[in-house]
Amino acid sequence: xxxxxxxxxxxxxxxxxxxxxxxxxxxxxxxxxxxxxxxxxxxxxxxxxxxxxxxxxxxxxxxxxxxxxxxxxxxxxxxxxxxxxxxxxxxxxxxxxxxxxxxxxxxxxxxxxxxxxxxxxxxxxxxxxxxxxxxxxxxxxxxxxxxxxx
Amino acid sequence: xxxxxxxxxxxxxxxxxxxxxxxxxxxxxxxxxxxxxxxxxxxxxxxxxxxxxxxxxxxxxxxxxxxxxxxxxxxxxxxxxxxxxxxxxxxxxxxxx
Numbered sequence: 001x002x003x004x005x006x007x008x009x010x011x012x013x014x015x016x017x018x019x020x021x022x023x024x025x026x027x028x029x030x031x032x033x034x035x036x037x038x039x040x041x042x043x044x045x046x047x048x049x050x051x052x053x054x055x056x057x058x059x060x061x062x063x064x065x066x067x068x069x070x071x072x073x074x075x076x077x078x079x080x081x082x083x084x085x086x087x088x089x090x091x092x093x094x095x096x097x098x099x100x101x102x103x104x105x106x107x108x109x110x111x112x113x114x115x116x117x118x119x120x121x122x123x124x125x126x127x128x129x130x131x132x133x134x135x136x137x138x139x140x141x142x143x144x145x146x147x148x149x150x
Numbered sequence: 151x152x153x154x155x156x157x158x159x160x161x162x163x164x165x166x167x168x169x170x171x172x173x174x175x176x177x178x179x180x181x182x183x184x185x186x187x188x189x190x191x192x193x194x195x196x197x198x199x200x201x202x203x204x205x206x207x208x209x210x211x212x213x214x215x216x217x218x219x220x221x222x223x224x225x226x227x228x229x230x231x232x233x234x235x236x237x238x239x240x241x242x243x244x245x246x247x
Contacts, residue, residue, distance in 0.1 A: 071193060
């Protein structure tokens with residue numbers, strides 16, 4: 001006689017994910033944690049019940065930085081702004097892409113950081129340069145007179 | 151639909167925003183797929199992300215969300231700001247109704 005053990009859905013599929021899928025997803029999450037980009041993850045689902053895995057940024061933001069959803073037979077990987085990063089048929093494929101996904105996100109963050117720094121520097125230069133230029137202008141007028149006195 | 155692990159208080163407001171958006175969508179009788187279609191998304195997973203309180207409506211597309219949900223854009227943005235950045239909202243609209 002063969003006994004088939006029936007498991008509760010909740011045990012078998014946490015948040016709708018299969019255990020092997022969840023292991024892959026947790027490995028992706030771990031890569032983000034290593035870079036200091038993520039602190040926790042959450043599980044959710046669309047209104048049609050497709051499972052979603054959210055990688056969340058550390059406090060204070062705690063915002064979703066990466067979302068992985070299983071829709072039909074494909075996995076959709078989006079960033080926190082809804083931009084599609086990848087679309088794969090197999091999570092193993094995604095695991096191979098793991099370093100690229102993290103790197104890509106890092107490059108994007110770096111680019112944003114550089115842009116923000118450039119904008120800040122331009123703003124500072126615009127405000128400080130006139131202040132610096134003014135004393136130089138005064139000095140250029142006074143210098144010949146001072147030289148004559150010397 | 152959510153199965154989230156414990157989230158810090160900072161997430162609470164975003165979650166409230168998600169619930170509010172979900173109510174607005176229900177009021178206009180759209181599914182997540184239909185809303186995503188109106189917003190020009192190929193998939194509706196981002197709508198779900200936002201409604202579950204893990205993502206924000208990007209500023210650049212707030213007007214499109216407002217229009218799709220039958221809301222006046224300025225009031226919609228103001229309400230979202232009260233969820234996403236309550237302190238900024240307070241500074242901007244303190245004393246205003």
